Amino acid sequence: MKEEGEREVVTPGEVLGKASDVRAGRGAYLAPHNNLVYASLTGFRRALSPSPDSPDQRPTVEITDHKAHGAVPEPGSIVIARVTKVMAKMASADIMCVGPKSVREKFSGIIRQQDVRATEIDKVDMHLSFRPGDIVKAIVLSLGDARAYYLSTAKNELGVVSAESTAGATMVPISWTEMQCPLTAQIEHRKVAKIGG
Amino acid sequence: MENKPSGSPTSLVDQLVVPGDVVLDLNSMTNQTIKLGGGLRQDCDAIAVTKAGKLRCTKPNKYWVESSQKRYEPHPGDSVLGIVVDSKADNFLVDIKGPALAYLPVLAFEGGTRRNIPKFEVGTLIYVRVVKANPGMNPELSCTDASGKAAEFGQLKDGYMFESSTGLSRTLLSSPTCPVLDALGKKLSFEIAVGLNGRVWVNATSPSTVIVVANAIMNSESLSAVQQRIMVEKLLQNLKLST
Numbered sequence: 001m002k003e004e005g006e007r008e009v010v011t012p013g014e015v016l017g018k019a020s021d022v023r024a025g026r027g028a029y030l031a032p033h034n035n036l037v038y039a040s041l042t043g044f045r046r047a048l049s050p051s052p053d054s055p056d057q058r059p060t061v062e063i064t065d066h067k068a069h070g071a072v073p074e075p076g077s078i079v080i081a082r083v084t085k086v087m088a089k090m091a092s093a094d095i096m097c098v099g100p101k102s103v104r105e106k107f108s109g110i111i112r113q114q115d116v117r118a119t120e121i122d123k124v125d126m127h128l129s130f131r132p133g134d135i136v137k138a139i140v141l142s143l144g145d146a147r148a149y150y151l152s153t154a155k156n157e158l159g160v161v162s163a164e165s166t167a168g169a170t171m172v173p174i175s176w177t178e179m180q181c182p183l184t185a186q187i188e189h190r191k192v193a194k195i196g197g
Numbered sequence: 198m199e200n201k202p203s204g205s206p207t208s209l210v211d212q213l214v215v216p217g218d219v220v221l222d223l224n225s226m227t228n229q230t231i232k233l234g235g236g237l238r239q240d241c242d243a244i245a246v247t248k249a250g251k252l253r254c255t256k257p258n259k260y261w262v263e264s265s266q267k268r269y270e271p272h273p274g275d276s277v278l279g280i281v282v283d284s285k286a287d288n289f290l291v292d293i294k295g296p297a298l299a300y301l302p303v304l305a306f307e308g309g310t311r312r313n314i315p316k317f318e319v320g321t322l323i324y325v326r327v328v329k330a331n332p333g334m335n336p337e338l339s340c341t342d343a344s345g346k347a348a349e350f351g352q353l354k355d356g357y358m359f360e361s362s363t364g365l366s367r368t369l370l371s372s373p374t375c376p377v378l379d380a381l382g383k384k385l386s387f388e389i390a391v392g393l394n395g396r397v398w399v400n401a402t403s404p405s406t407v408i409v410v411a412n413a414i415m416n417s418e419s420l421s422a423v424q425q426r427i428m429v430e431k432l433l434q435n436l437k438l439s440t
Contacts, residue, residue: 086334088300127331167239184239 007044014039016061022047023056027063039063070104071097073140073149080161081109081151083134089113091130093138093151108148111138115152116191128177128189129153135162137193159193210254214262218246221260234261235270265364269294269394271330276350278358278392279338281321289317291325294360294394297335301325305339307347315352322353322398324390353390356400357407363395365418377417380429381410409436 010016016028019035025048027041039045043063050057073079073095081093095107114121116129130136137158138151153159156176165171165181165188173179173192180187209220220237221244233239236248237260246252250264269277271293279291279299288300301323303314317323329337342348368375369391374382378389387401387410397414401407409432417425 086331088334088337127329127334132333183241186239 007046009043010039010045010063011042012038012040016045021058023050023058023060025060025062028061037061071099071101072103073098073107073109075140075142077140078158079109079138079140079151081136081138083111083130083132083136086126086130086132088126091126092148093136095149095151109138109140109151110144110148111136111151111153115141115150115154118154121154129191130160131163131188131190133164134160134190137161153191153193156194160190161193161195163188163190209252210260212252213250214246214252215249216245216247219243220246220252230258232259234259235272236262236264263364265362265367267360267362267395269363271295271299271327271336271394273327273330275327275393276391277325277327277338277394278353278390278396278398279323279325279394281317281319281323283319284317291323291338293325293327293336293338293392294396295330295336299327299336299338301338301340305341306351307341307345317352322358324350324353324392324398326350349390353398353400356388356398357411358396358398359411359415361395361397361415362418363393365414366391366393366395366397368418369397369414375417375425376422377413377425377429380426381413384433385410405436409433 016022016037016039019030019037022037024030024037027043028037028039030037041063043065046062046064048060048062050059077098079095080097081095083091083093085092090113091111093109093111095103095109097103111130113124113126116124116126136153138153139155139158141150141152144150160179163171163179165184165186167181167184167186169181169183171179171181171188174187176192176194177189178187179190179192209218214220221231223242223244233244236246236250238245238247244260246262248262248264250262252260253263254260277293279293279301281289282292282298283290288302290298291301293299304310306315323340325338325340326342327336328339340347340350342350369378370393381387385401385406387399387406389410390398399407399410401410413429413432416428420428
């Protein structure tokens, strides 16, 4: 007998109830061949009571507290990523936040040479746009291939948000292509994001 | 004991410096542009040494640290000897004794088009020029000089390749000709390719010549000019006695 307050862990494939008793919510699905509601995620089951004025009075069962509840990048969402590797034709980045929420598992992104900026895209020098360790704001172009999402910084408000100079200090942006170190006054080249109005 | 920064730049020039030595104090030099080469770093207001070696300077304002080591740090413009490790669709992967494998684009040859891509097998020795060497990225190479001509770059066939320190490579390439090469060149005929990454290739018609040249170069690193000439004389005498 289930006690009050005890939460039951369910795994994918477990039967949550009959279709006539419960409605499938998030993390559950209705199998049409035998009218049973199964779980499709691992997590805790939660029953939501139906709204009183809806015609369907079955409670909705859903699965909560699983890892995928964290943010997942979708095409068109603005992400914050940290550049891990810069190569001749592309840069790899680890996606850390999707919109305002941080992600719960690691997502990889790639910024290709033609997606760094909007003008003169074949003359882009990746080394003058990003360095390993930079924090960039990018938009997700597509789900990409099996390894990484495709990201783009080809807008004024996208690009490097925060970067460290070779001397170790956080640099100050001076234009859309340059940032300056406050300790040594050396100027380094980045594709800088325009923050603010 | 504290190391006081030297106010005048000439006090440590041409002397051995170790990492941590403060070479210049920028507070005492106003309105001057100083160019820093390898081995020196700017630390807010002082210029500090990061590599052990001899501090050199040329007028009016270039300073750098000269040191000799086995490890090579790729630098744009250097001519190096590379060994092909792999070939991919767009470029060859070449080992140049640096921290990362270098990429040699398949089209970076004189008159190179998609139709006449050279076929370098794994293990081929090539003489190439470093085009780009950004920190954290793989260096990029080319088999042409800056104007696009072949200029002796490319595959080195036959001969014998041995490794040396970077300091010895720079001595062999200095002008006027280094004494050991001068003395050898007067009596023997051979061809030689020196890579700034610490690799030297020698080729001659007879194997004994190749061995004599290679041994002479390897032994000449710590000898002065006069000692180098004496050593070459002895080696050439032995060569004549054996033939």
